[in-house]
Amino acid sequence: MRDRDIDDALNRAAGASPDVDPALLGRIASSIGASLQPVRPLPPSGVLVAALIVVSVAVASAGAAILGFHGIQAMNAVEIALIFPVLLALIGLAAAACVGEMVPGSRRRVAPWVLLASGCLALTAVFALLFTDYRTESFVSQGVACLKAGLLHAIPTAVVSWWVLHRGFAVNSLAAGVAVGTLSGLAGVSMLELHCQNFEVPHVMVWHTAVLALSGAAGALVVSAGRFLRWK
Amino acid sequence: MLGTAEGAAVLNRTILTQPSLAPPIRHFLGDNWMTALFSMDSDIGIESLMARYQQGDFTAATALVNQLSPQLHRFFLVQFVSRRYADDLLQETWLRIHEVRHTYRPGQPVLPWLYAIARHIRVDHYRKARRTEIREQSLDENLDIPQQAGAAEAKTPDLEAILATLPESQREVIAMLKVAGMSLEEVARATSSSVGSVKQKAHRAYEKLRERLSGIGVRSERKGEPS
Numbered sequence: 426m427r428d429r430d431i432d433d434a435l436n437r438a439a440g441a442s443p444d445v446d447p448a449l450l451g452r453i454a455s456s457i458g459a460s461l462q463p464v465r466p467l468p469p470s471g472v473l474v475a476a477l478i479v480v481s482v483a484v485a486s487a488g489a490a491i492l493g494f495h496g497i498q499a500m501n502a503v504e505i506a507l508i509f510p511v512l513l514a515l516i517g518l519a520a521a522a523c524v525g526e527m528v529p530g531s532r533r534r535v536a537p538w539v540l541l542a543s544g545c546l547a548l549t550a551v552f553a554l555l556f557t558d559y560r561t562e563s564f565v566s567q568g569v570a571c572l573k574a575g576l577l578h579a580i581p582t583a584v585v586s587w588w589v590l591h592r593g594f595a596v597n598s599l600a601a602g603v604a605v606g607t608l609s610g611l612a613g614v615s616m617l618e619l620h621c622q623n624f625e626v627p628h629v630m631v632w633h634t635a636v637l638a639l640s641g642a643a644g645a646l647v648v649s650a651g652r653f654l655r656w657k
Numbered sequence: 658m659l660g661t662a663e664g665a666a667v668l669n670r671t672i673l674t675q676p677s678l679a680p681p682i683r684h685f686l687g688d689n690w691m692t693a694l695f696s697m698d699s700d701i702g703i704e705s706l707m708a709r710y711q712q713g714d715f716t717a718a719t720a721l722v723n724q725l726s727p728q729l730h731r732f733f734l735v736q737f738v739s740r741r742y743a744d745d746l747l748q749e750t751w752l753r754i755h756e757v758r759h760t761y762r763p764g765q766p767v768l769p770w771l772y773a774i775a776r777h778i779r780v781d782h783y784r785k786a787r788r789t790e791i792r793e794q795s796l797d798e799n800l801d802i803p804q805q806a807g808a809a810e811a812k813t814p815d816l817e818a819i820l821a822t823l824p825e826s827q828r829e830v831i832a833m834l835k836v837a838g839m840s841l842e843e844v845a846r847a848t849s850s851s852v853g854s855v856k857q858k859a860h861r862a863y864e865k866l867r868e869r870l871s872g873i874g875v876r877s878e879r880k881g882e883p884s
Contacts, residue, residue, distance in 0.1 A: 431866050435835045438816040445730045449744055453726070453751045454719045463713035464759040528760055529777075530769030532842075533849045594757040596777035597849060656785070 477520035489619035527593025568632035575613035575636030606644020769846035
């Protein structure tokens, strides 16, 4: 049996479709008609993606402005030219993923969890490539301070991003949670790169990257908790 | 000067809004008057109907319900749900579509948007049913479907029976491709996956279907072609 024969069999079987009860269709149409008002479609994806990028960059810059731009001031030109474009590209991808998850039937270029994992790997690789100081002075105390600062900046990014996307509809809320968490985490990492002048390789590879990983995981956790509470 | 599509739209609106005109024309066209009117102009695509639905046009909303419900209903039926359950899912899908109709972007394909929402409703129902232990009952009921279908299998088994042996993800892909007539790209959008993944699922499904259909003796209708 060839593919064409299977096609024929499926088409014949699909053709003999049982009718839907006309009364049911009538009920559906009247319930729709009862509350039918003109609605304003969502803005184009490009506008929403741009808005999310602006939010992330604004939160990171505002945070660094308050805490001080010590990190970027201590970096050389190569470090600046590599770290920030990578961060901006990841923010753009995460923003596109967020918008895609909030508009049903959007083309998904990359799954949010794949983006989260790739983002962590890319940042780790960039840090390993650029920095050469392998000391681990005050590894935990300085690391926890950076982790806290990064996550604190991820929270407002997540809140504002959620507000930007609140008119959308997530058919996969878990994926949407991971996407927003990833975007927020990237804003937190960007703030750290602008502010933190500790360039010890273990510090940036573990603690700065942890902001992204934890933020993405937190996005999934918040959605899961919300689902659990709703069903309870 | 109105184009053909606009003319048909105006005609539809006129019939709905003029009480004196509606009954005789509806009587003339029979029960499927909306479908008949809709088929007057095949250029009225579901994309333009969807855009008009967003603008609050009841005629467009009704036309969409009439046109898309049979395939949506079938989509639910092939997921091994009872007809009654499929009716519930269909109603809930349309209510959700109505709530989130602003998320459709004019000019974009409607079917991936619609089926993404339909999938969400089905998965949501499945989860709720599992949590409230209704799932056990529905599984018991549903296990009868392939058996009944198998007993009654003739040369042309129904779609539900043909797809009975496929895993859920493959069944869903085949239903979208064959029942809804969606392209690989549209199915990929509806299922939030890649075209490659859809192709792979369809290929695996065809491998299983080949065994199944050969087993029950379904032959090609093409004369003179070996099967």
